[in-house]
Amino acid sequence: MLRGDITAAIRNAVMNELAEVGYGRLSIEAVARRAGVGKTAIYRRWSNKLEMVLEIVSAVAERSVPMPDTGSFAGDLQLLMFIVSKALQHQIASQIIPDLMAEAARNPKIAETLQRALRTHQQAVGEKIVGQAVERGELPAGTNADLAVDLMLGPLYWRLAVSRTPIDDDYLENLSTAVLGALREPRPAH
Amino acid sequence: MLRGDITAAIRNAVMNELAEVGYGRLSIEAVARRAGVGKTAIYRRWSNKLEMVLEIVSAVAERSVPMPDTGSFAGDLQLLMFIVSKALQHQIASQIIPDLMAEAARNPKIAETLQRALRTHQQAVGEKIVGQAVERGELPAGTNADLAVDLMLGPLYWRLAVSRTPIDDDYLENLSTAVLGALREPRPAH
């Protein structure tokens, strides 16, 4: 019976409020104001702030990050980095994600939701790419997939969400070359 | 004239409150309660919440991260990663840093302070380590210091502050080996 356009307006308002003030300062009243909606309409849909935010955020997060499969590890890597960098450069995402990550450190429910919505998927993507590369002989058999994921996503996240230095195509190419070098068979010291 | 022990108690309380509830929810009243101090004592020292937090946090941040100089790039790298990983595993730091990073995305004053207190110093450390390595011939001459910093700190930050997966010595060694591989002269594709 709930009107869909209203629900959509609320979802939208929550995302924007989250980006602007963060979870800690998010208020139901501000969401209602922003959505042009009565508080009643919100409480009719969710029982409190936490539940509302979690439901909305995971709904958004679930439709993202496709699985690259270009036929070569170098290609997969470049594509993945391109996608992730685009996502992290998105105005709203780049505000919300670090905020919720920080919040997750003190709220187990947020942590769990984020884990399910982001980490798990990213890990699966990483493992698949690395697994394919190993099968093709592009990476050594013992390659640590966890380490690979950290190497692929860590620098991007650091750069875009933490130090917030702009990124260009050159940088992205250098980065993927470097990561490629990092994961290849270790060479003797000289 | 202000009593030093009281100032110290307030500083301490602010750090702990920041870790527990984050900047967004930090309240002067809670800080006073926690420090066992009247609000008056706080307002006598700082004029508002933002100024207080910035002054205290930068004071703490300024005394950290020594400059490694072990004589070899591999040694410097391992030492730096060890220090940073210890710092990021510190209970309070690992809560406060991501929180302020997220807050910095929407508050320019916080961003500026963090930039000065953390980024600038880290960048200097990275540049020095890379510069020394290039002089010794351990890294190619054109090595991009920015990229190197991202590769060194990004995965650690990602792992410890974002995905919050525990780290052991083995992982740290694998990571530094990988970063070493990433920064060496690029090899031809096969």
Next chain:
DNA sequence: GAGCGCCGGAACGCAACCGTTGCGTCCTGG
């Protein structure tokens, strides 16, 4: 031992937000 300044504590007026309720309107299906 008088005075000064910091101290904690209590209370102030003001604002924001919580979650709930009641009102009158609008839309829809029977």
Next chain:
DNA sequence: CCAGGACGCAACGGTTGCGTTCCGGCGCTC
């Protein structure tokens, strides 16, 4: 045409926090 439900709006009492003010007490210094 009518019942019912979702809507917005406004108001409720209660809580929390702001930044300020005033108080009495305590420990300096002169």
